[in-house]
Amino acid sequence: MQHHNSGDDRLDRRVFIPSLAVLIAVVAPMILFPEAGPAAVSAAFAFATGQFGWLYLLAGFGAVVFLVGLAISRYGNVRLGGPDDAPEFSYFSWIAMIFCGGIGIAIVNWAWVEPIYYMQGPPFGVEPMSAAAAEWALTYGQFHWGLTPWAIYCLPAIPIAYSMYVRRQPGVRLSVAARGVLGDHADGWGGVLLDAIVVFGIVGGVGTSLGLAVPLVSTLVSGQLGVAPSLGLDLGILAIWTAIFGASVWFGLSKGIKILSDTNVLLAIFLLAFTFIVGPKIFIIEGWVNSFGQMASNFVTMSTWTDPVTHSSFPQDWTIFYWAWWIAYAPMMGLFVARISRGRTIRELIVAELVWGSLGCWVFFAVWGGYALDLQVSGRLDVSAILSEGGIPATVQAILNTMPMSGLITAVFVILCFIFLATTLDSAAYVLASVTSRKLSGYQEPKRSIRLTWAFILAAVGVALIQLGGLKPVQTSTIVVALPLIPVLVILSLSLLRWLKEDFGSETSLHHLVTKHPAA
Template sequence: MKRDDVNDDRLEMRVFVPSMLVLAGVVLPLILFPDAGGAMVNAAFAFATGKFGWLYMLAGLSTVVFLIGLAFSRYGNVRLGGPEDKPEFSYFSWIAMIFCGGIGIAIVNWAWVEPIYYLQGPPFNLEPGSAAAAEWALTYGQFHWGLTPWAFYCLPALPIAYSMYVRRQPGVRLSVAAGGILGRHSDGWAGVLLDAVVVFGVVGGVGTSLGLAVPLVSELASTALGIQPSLMLDLGILAIWTMIFGASVWFGLSKGIRILSDLNVVLAIALLAFTFIVGDSLFMLNGWLNSLGKMANNFLTMSTWTDPIEKSSFARDWTVFYWAWWIAYAPMMGLFVARISRGRTIRELIVAELVWGSLGCWVFFAVWGGYALNLQVSGALDVGAILSERGIPATVGAILGTLPLGGLVIAVFILLCFIFLATTLDSAAYVLASVTSRKLSGYQEPRRSIRVIWALILAGVGVALIQLGGLKPVQTSTIVVALPLIPVLLLLTLSLMRWLKEDFGTQVQADHLVGDPAE
């Protein structure tokens, strides 16, 4: 199968206009009628997670099992590209871009405080604050940020990369990757609708990240600079972020996003290492090993626990919420990871996400989560009380204040927050530009003008929602989108398997089978 020579990187109005209409149709009512709009979104979220929680749980376990099976199958050797295609980035930079694009600012919030939430409201109806609750506190952090989230991210990346680099089909969009099932309909109204929903999910996901990031950095900056939090401070922080990720997306993958991701990983490793050295290292190591063992022994139980008899809210409030959150982000991550994975095999991509992605998150929870939990159980700092009374940003600031060189640590942490979110925002702008380009091939970057347009749109949405306090409903509505995305992920999986069987079903697999069966 030869590469399609008819590529077109102009703006695809058939996708751009419906996408903007979907975005405006959700965001404007939330801005104009915040109370009514928020109530409707919350009702939809309660319905989705309450009635279909079992579906989210089943989707998570099924995705993990499918990807592990695919990695060990003969199709794991299929290379995502032709004979001339070599990996575009070094292994370190590739992993760095995958990790930073997928996790962003969220982990620097939750790694510190999530174990404390679990300690105060533990699973399995355990006594809050008990020793058993403390052990499960670290375990559930590893679970909610481990194999299943990265499996959700990995699943759409495979058919998208296969479509771009093996089938050589123009168009970096989910609708094109679903062509194995949709056929000619992938270029019709069904494909346009699918891509429009993806665009909304990406923009809403960025809203989620902004909702976490701006209050956190504002709180830390106000403490460090001795000024009061304000709308102007929030907007100033957002302006700095816009300049950073705008410049990154302008320079593209190799000169912008890759460099920022590499810097992000190095800075994160340095801050984690500092915390590990100055904290109770033995507690962190024991806690990590213990939590990994509990998760390994109870993975199936945790993946299917819905508590149908006592009907506690833990599974719905945490596991179902997280699975919906990861699914909502999955299309963006699938498109981005597919674009940077040319020349890798299917097995390499699965290992990169499930193993290295999970390991990266586990280190954050082992070190920062372990440090915070040790402060709580040792009595050095009542983290739970601060969390209950003042919220996440103030709690993170209080924990950082217990570290030696607290002022310097807070400054470095603020810088890490800026870079972490910028790597997510530039990935989002890049993906949005790709989705709304006409017939972009996997060998092209979207036009700079389209990338900048999306960077400005993301910044504009952030300004409007921060000013009007409408971030929470948009975050929630994004997660509601995850419910219809479950059958979309199934559609993409079936499309990939059909293509693999058509292209390689009768071939004997070599150790490094090249992904273009026609050459």
């Protein structure tokens, strides 16, 4: 493979130091003032979702409309790379890396229990725990993990990849991709600030994932081994995680991250198939078909429902919370997906995320969510009561215990949890290293030393937050960070459109677009 331009892979202190400062500024008060810190964050969160909930909803809906339009337009044929740039990874590995980087541990956590939560507190004034609540429960799981989240993820990936592989601009970071609008300000403090916010969003998002994952695995492991849950067990689990993803980050994209993602997808398929075979097959299939139809016919309503009159907290608690969470994660996903998508066309990338990403999530929710809902509806297990009393980890454990060979299945599930979170963490450390490197070209990997530094910072943040129980505030602050990221996503989209018009505006023969390269 020819290297078009050698970038500069040294640590960029201009981005690294402010990023670390922002991180410390947010995490330190949580540690020093365990009461006041979280309270301030909760107030900020209530303000952001209460006053700007409509904006998050419009951002999500707008992303779907924009990308579908882009995919069917003539610009869908634009190749993210030179005319001779072949895709770097096989289609399966490419999709696997996109899916695992984007969804991580969260889906293994939520797919079992989320429909039960919706059944307890359904939308649209439906009677809790009723048959209608059960139908909406399956529908909303598909909605909150479907087209809109993947559109939010996909949106920044295209301008970043375009900047890297078509415009050949060195620097794997958001400020570079915003250059179409920001111009030379992208190199100044505005760009640095933008990149520092991105770094904070990534670390906060990853902190959230760790916060979901460690208690879940801790509960399952303690149940299997018959030891009491303790801080020591939590830290031991975190240490194993750090070893797995540290090694993966060390080996880089094609040896580490790709192999972990491939393994992850195969394990997940095995567990989903097993659940389907031992579970209520017809209920799962009918539930999926029904919820797909209900979501399709109510998509616009669900995407824009603010509940302005009765003010139930459903939109804030769920849809707005999720859209904000996806937006906070979007820069990381955009940077990671851009880095692995050289040689693909814009249309291929949109299909990969919106179609395959959504389908992947839908299968989890249809099979695991359907299995859990059937336990509840048929009365075989009162999942709702366990969830209210024991929380998510205890509920997942109880659901797994209803399966044949539950010991073996729980063990496989724990391994899946380990790999799933590791794939999120390694892509996060990889992206953080890219953002804090000077002028990385799209053909380079960031330095190992920088990648490992971030791997250990992520682990350290995780340990600090688990010990202090300060995960909720960090999760919440991540979502507050999502508010300023909405205009950033708009800037990236405008940047992309401006570049596409400049590069391909006049051409009519657009069977295969070959770009006029600016001097690289």
